[in-house]
Structures are given as structure tokens and as C-alpha cells.
Amino acid sequence: MSDHLTCHWAGRFPFIDAPILVLGDVMLDGYVIGDVRRISPEAPVPVLRHSQDRESAGGAANVALNIVSLGGKATLVGLVGDDAEGRRLARIASTAGVVCDLVTDAGRPTIAKTRVMAGAHQMIRIDREVLSPLSPEVEDRLIARAVAGLRGARALAVSDYAKGVLSDRVLAEVLAAAKALAVPILIDPKRADFSAYAGADVIKPNRGELSAATGLPCGTDAEAEVAARRAGAATGADILLTRSEQGIAYYPRNGEALTAPTQAAEVFDVSGAGDTVLAAYALAVAGGLPAAQAMRLANAAAGVVVSKAGTAVVTLDELEAAMEPLDHRPEAAGRLLSWDEAARLRDGWRRQGLTVGLTNGCFDLLHPGHVAILREAAAACDRLIVALNTDESVSRLKGPTRPVQAETARAEVVGAIRGVDAVVLFGEPTPLELIQALVPDVLIKGADYTEEQIVGGDVVKAAGGRIVRVPLRDGHSTTRLVERSKA
Template sequence: MTAGGAVVVVGDVLLDEDIDGVASRLAPDAPAPVVDVTGDRCRPGGAGLAAALAARCGREVVLVTALGDDPASDAVRRALRGRVRLVELPLSGTLPVKTRVLASGRPLVRIDRGGGTPGEPDGAVPDALAQAHAVLVADYGRHTARAVREHLAAVARRTPLVWDPHPRGGAPVPGVRMVTPNAAEARALVAGDGDSLRAHARRGTELAERWQAATVAVTLGERGVLLARPGGTTPMLVPVPYRAEGDPCGAGDCFAAAATAALADGALPEEAVQRAVAEAAAFVAAGGAGNPALWDAPVTPRSVPAPQKDPFALAEEVRARGGTVVATGGCFDILHAGHVGLLESARRTGDCLIVCVNSDASLARRKGPGRPLNHLADRIRVLAALGSVDAVAVFEEDTPVELLGRLRPDVWVKGGDYSVEELPEAEALRSWGGQAVLLPYLDGRSTTLLARRAARAAAAPEGTGP
């Protein structure tokens, strides 16, 4: 069974090749590194990558592209078999091949070879477009979009169409739902300097008006995506959910594919951008287009939670370098100023802070009916977003003693509304030489008091509440 509405991807497919190796010396005849090859791999790039990403959750995807009789075209067909349905245009020439040479994971040089000209489409192209819930044009400047432009102009009037542009490609057809240039492409298309959000917003608005597009999503890398509309309305900035450390190759294709899939499911452009930013961040964090798992498993889960640091690995790492592991715990049902002050103070006592948080069931047993007010996933997300928190660990029991036995922190911190003698964790800490300490707590702040105050305000007659 497919997941979500059908998507058609139209555009230029490339064959991407990565040659991995290690460079530890220079060539004797030139100041150039010598790469000892450890492996190489090939995969579809361009529109082929975008189509594969759109199909990851079992969605029906049709790829309209130009392929020939050359070995690179055959490699693309093999890689995409069982993932997407191909509608082929004839290709005069050979499929482009982009080869990256990497040393210890870092690109040294890229070699481009091959290239051809797409032929005329047959009746299979308009038939495929007629069945689409959304269409993505992945334009890499090699003229597939130009060959089917007439059909794309017709479909844009009735179906959400996303256009991922290229400096050497043509302008999007009028009426597209979203165009997705990156910051460099937008600067090349609109005169003017500056890397401020104001400058990007101006470019996005001007491009939306020039292209007669409903929206333009300017991708800004680690800063997120700026969504602009014609007419100079206030743009929407969607920040990345976390800093993704990984290979950014293919991130733009992932963003465009995810946005198209969201539109196929009936999302608004603003909703589509939020989903696409999250999926692109997860894609980069997992290794980008070079991640072998991307091609080993055609179907992956839709959820894209931020990658959390493993608390146990973090504790071992800090201990190994002679640092001090600090831990604290609680329900954190409503994060308030008292919590924030405690966490900031706790972090300053050592080299990392791991927060042990009650599961929903554990919290409900402790606090009674109506709790938690915020479920575990939301509590973890809020805690992990704090600069003072390095990792979060969850415990199901009534106390975190068992969890602490696995973490073995050097310091266990609690707020000053306890005494050390009352802490069930204190004895466990002593067994491995750790120390339980109390920190001053901000008076008058507690989740229970805040919940009671909110309940009184909600029950008060209009105009009489605080």
C-alpha cells in the first residue's frame, strides 16, 4: 500500500560516483595529494536522487527523465528499479557522470564527464502528469524540463508544482506552487549584495513576482529556509531544528522532494516547508546522498526526530578525558524559571550535564490524575533545546536510581527544596564515589503552583482573573 499522494518528478538524472580513500603523502612530480583508494560507489543523482527520496515511505513516484544506451544510464535504471517507475525520454549522447574523490571523507576534486540532449516526449509523459497529486521539476540545466515544458505549463494550472531551479536551466513555468533556489542561485538571479535576511527576503519576493510563483523558498543552509510570496508580504523563516553535522550533498534535493510530498498530501506551502526543513536536516545528519543505507533500504520511517546525544556514550567520553559528569533529574512537566536556573548552575559544576527525566507513566504515578501536562517527547525536546543540557535520559521507575547506576555520574544535583538525607539517589552515588549536592532553588516557582494558578485563571469569570 502506498503512503500519500502520487508524485511525478521531472528532470535531469546524473550518475554520482564517490571514490573514497586516504591521502597521507604528496606525489613526487607535483604538489598534489596521492589518494590510496579504499572503496567506491555509484548512485543516481539529480532528479534520480530526488525521486528516490520522494519514494522512501512507499509513495508512488514516477520519474520522467532522459536516459540512453550507455553504461551510466543502465546503472541508474538498476539502482531505481523497484523504487520508482521510469518514463524515459530518448537521450542523444551519454548520461552525465560526476565523480568526487574524497580523502578521509573530505572532497578533494570533482570530475565531470559525459552529457547528451533529451529527445521529444511521447504520450506517456502527459498521462503520468495527469495522475500526479504533485509534481517536482528537478532542473539541472540539461534540458529535460525544456523538452516537456508545454506539458508542465498545463499541469501547473491544476496540480501543485515545485520547481528546483538551476542557473543554466530555464525559468519556472508560470503558476508554480513553490520554487526552491538556494541562496547562491537567488543572488545570481537578482542583482544586489548582502547576506542579511532582509536581502534574501527581497530576492525571494522579486523572484516570486518575476516567475508568477505562489511562493519562493530560499534555502539558507544552517540558517533554515525563507519563504517569500509576491507583493512584499512578511516572509516566514523556518529555522533548522538542530545543527546537522554531515555531508550536505543532496540536501537541496531532499528539501524539494519532501516539500513536494507534503503538497501531494494536501499541506499548505508553510506546512510543506516545515516538514521539508526537518527531513533535510535528518538527511544531512545521516550522511547525505553518500549514506549507503539510503540505497540499501528503499523505505524508511517518516518521522525525523532530532538526533539526540547518547547519554551513556557521552558519560564515557567525558570520563575518558578526565572530565566531571554531572546529572540531575525531575519531571520537567512545565519548564519554568526555577528549572532553567537549576540546569544552568548544574552545568557549571562539571564538563557535561545529563538530565534524567521521568517517563509519562512514572510522572503520572508521582503526580496523580491529569499529569503529565506535556508528554515525554515534548518534554525531551524542550530540555534538549537548552544550551545547558548536553543529553537527556529517560527512566520508567519511580526514582532514577537504576538509571544512575548505569550512568555513574560524578555529581548528582537537586534543587534546594530537598535535603541530601532525603535523596534516595545519595546512597547510590556514594557506592561509586560520586557526590549528591543541593543547589539553591528559585522560590515560588514550581510546576504544581503554575498549574494551580492556570486552573484558577481558567475558572474565574471573564474580567476577574489575574
């Protein structure tokens, strides 16, 4: 990814270039496409008039492709046969930018699924696969490559399609290695018994998979939460539940459930949608985003991919466009709030899965340097609160002749800057108490401070948030403006 693109996206999507290890069942998805206009005279079956063939990478390979398409870096560990299908699959993934570390097993073919399509409608699917247990030698090679790939990875995405790669031994040893290296583990499950996934940080079932694993119904939201809580208690993992047309729900081990409705304008094809959710969520975790924001991002990505035909990927441009309607700021954005009002607003934003940022300063005689900081801060989160020093605290910091503008005037001007969603005043020597009250997801400060010097940074990071340091624009300061006015 170019430096320009990295700079453009890094504030909004901090997972750019994040390295992810993808482990699981890989497969070659083939499409035989044509149209049907008559019934065969030989048998009561439709005749497909062939127009084209298409192939794409499926299963864990599709997870890896989505990671790369969304700006991350993916290393793929899986199993292929010593055949043309395996070579074509590796070529598709490598061409897209995936680092392929695939194990070849001459004793089985590459898994291939061929869908016969009449326009947008699937007529039949042909699966080529051998599901016999792995040999110890193949398990050894898979484990060795996965453990090697974990070094330097910021997340492990496990894509289980129940095709044999994720044997008990492979799962146990790779998950143990990831835990030892403190690499977050995210699993898309297929087993009816989730106990093999114990130790994962997040497990991402759909309703059917969760019901099969717990023996509980998942038809309603209340039923799904009971089942998710049971699965979470049994595995020690948070549960990210995909709910088809109802969107996504997140059930943390400790804390209240979060839900996000589907964002798809039209569902065209759900093939590979779970792969996209796993890829987007893994990237969000690797980028340090909180769970609510990670869920919202994954949900937006899923809404894009189900509107496409066949196994597909989502780009950053598409993801930003999908999230744009959710980023619409209300007409009352930027108004001055009390601490209690800001806390209530912050809680509401959290329930919506929005990332809340906070920056602070005097912002006396607003100049281009201030505007640049505020815009960079707004780009690093979904909702931005600006903590403004009161007149009394500005005088203590800057001297008896300051501020030039009263706090209400400063609050009105700062609140009018695009991207500022709320302004609060604080009169304490530092904003620490306010940060403790609001606990923002992102704390933004000028790059003239080191991360260790930023007041409240420890509070934010302890809650799973992150620090963003914004470069300052040279040549701009309120003090210089005041001095020039006296000249």
C-alpha cells in the same frame, strides 16, 4: 508500504502513498573512496589508496528516491544514454521503488559525476556530460511521458540541474499540462532567468540562485525577502528559499514571510540536500499540509540529510525523530483558555510552522472512547485545541440532568490527556464561530459524521486546511455510564 506502517504514519504524515511525478536531469553519482598517506614521487599530488567504490542516483533521481523513502510514490521522467551507466542508474532507482520512465538518447552519455574521496574529504570531482540541445524527437518523448505521468499525480516536482533536459519547450508544455490538470508544480531552479518557471506554485532557490535571477543581493534576511518578493511577483510563484546553515524561509505571494532555523546537529555533506527539500515539500503539498507545516517538514528532512555522507535519502523514522524536539509540548499544555488567548497562541504556533488541530465535544465523564479520539486528533497535528461545550450547551443537547461534571472539571480532565495543548469553552449551538476565529489547519471529528456534515469544514478547507475523521471505539458512551450508575 505495509498496511501497518501506513496506519502508523498516516495521521502524522498524510502524504503516505501520495503519487508524485518527478521531471528533470538525472545523473549517476559515483564515489571512489580511500585514504591518503603520502605524496606521489611522480608529481606533487596526493596518492589515494583505494578501498571501495560506491554509486547512487543523483539529481532528479535523488528527488524520486527521497520521495519513496519518505513514504510516497514517485514516477521519474528524465534522460539517459544507451550505456551501462544509464542502466545502473535505472536499476538503483527501480530497486528503491521508483517507477522509472526514462527516455534513452543514444546520442549522448548518461550524466555521471565521480567524486574522489579521501575519507570524508572530496579531493576532486570528474563530470561526464554532453550539454548539447535536445533534438525535437527527444523533446517529444520527454513531453509525452511527463504528460502521461501527470494523470493521477498529486504534485509535480521539477529538478532543474541545467543539464539540458528542461528545455524551453519541455518546460512550457509540461507546466501547461500540469496547470490544466490542477497538479501543484514545485521547481528547484538553476536558470538565471526564472521567467521560464512562470506558472509554478513554488520555486525553491538557494541564496545564490535567487540573487542571480533577480540581480539583487541576498546576504541578509531583509535583502533575501526583497529579492524573493521580486521573484514571486515576476513568476506568480511562492518562493521557498534554502539558506544553508540558517535554515529555510518561505515567501508567499500574499502574506507574511515564515522562517525556520536549521536543525542539523552537524553538517557533514550538503550534496543532494536541495533534492531532499524538494521531495519533502512536494510530499507535504500532495498530502494537503499548509505551507508553514510543509516548510517545517522540509527543513527537518534537510537537517537529517546534511548529516550523512554523499547523496543520501531520509526515512520516515529519521524525519519523525528530527521533528520530535520541535513537538515538545510546554509544561502549561492543556490549560483552559479564553478565545482571545487561544487565538494569540494559535498565531504564535503558526509563526513557528506548527500545524494546529481542533476537535470539539461535550466530553462528559471521560471514557476510553473519548481518550482514543483525543489521541488520534493529537496525532494528526502538532498542536491540538479542544473546544468544550459549556454546561448550558450540554444541557440543551443532552437534557436537564447533564452534564454530570461541571465545565471546569471537564476542562481540567480533558486538558490532562496527553497531546491536548489547550481547551476552550463554547456555548453556541455549534463551534462554527470558534472555528472561524481560530481557523485551524486540521479539523478532527468522529467518523460517524460525513465530511459534508462536519461544522466548519468548509471554513478550514477554504483556508487550505484538511478534515480528519477518526474511527469511533465501539461500546463506550457517557449515556451508558450514567444509566449503569442508576441501575
